[in-house]
Amino acid sequence: MTDPSAEPPVPLRVAVAEDGALFREGLVLLLEATGHHVVGAVDDGDKLAALIERTPVDVAVLDIRMPPEPDGGLTTARRLRALHPRTGLLLLSHYAEAHYLMEILKIGTEAIGYRLKDRISSADALRDTVRRVSAGEIVIEPVVAAHLVGSPAGQPDELGSLTGREAEVLRLMAEGRSNSGIARELFLSPKAVEKNVAAIFAKLNLPTDATSHHRRVLAVLTYLRARREG
DSSP states (O other): OOOOOSSSOOEEEEEEEOOOOOHHHHHHHHHHTTOEEEEEEEHHHHHHHHHHHHOOOOOEEEESSOOTTTTTHHHHHHHHHHOOOTTTTEESSSSOHHHHHHHHHHHHHSOOOOOOOEOOOOOHHHHHHHHHTTTOOOOOOHHHHHHSOOOOOTSHHHHSSOOOOHHHHHHHHHOOOOOOHHHHHHHHOOOOOOHHHHHHHHHTTOOOTSOHHHHHHHHHHHHHHHHOOO
């Protein structure tokens, strides 16, 4: 009897917007190599919006810095999230910029990702990222999370009070990891992760009446804002 878990995943419908012709062609080749169906590849945000209006997709892959303006990918992502809230958004950049991450988090905290172009140049990395975004996760480039969430030194008291372990847990939360994913990464028990997450919520004085998911987002936002302003 065939194990259902061994069956290949269903291909996703993906649209690409990237103004660099060579990188755009490379993305299409990688996506198709991973079994996804690329419905179209265009060079600006307006064309992407028109494409998705005609042909709905599971995930849109966008360059942050592309027409119709310097940061046209962000503008287009806001537009797509308003018009097609169920479409996953994967934004790409050459640079790990704090303000890009902050703007992306304002767009949403579900089915959205921010990755560096040189980190998704392999089929495996791109396949994993696109599937996680399609599944509703927030996927943040690990190096961005590490830079922005890495050190509590010089930050407000409630952030500086985090232990080293709690800072590690928060960094992985910023990458969109679940508690079970954090447990595997740090070789902890699920209960130990839960205790660290609860301690983070308490030390950041997050509202107790908010949902756990909402408090996770608030924790990451608090940390990143403090890092940016510090």
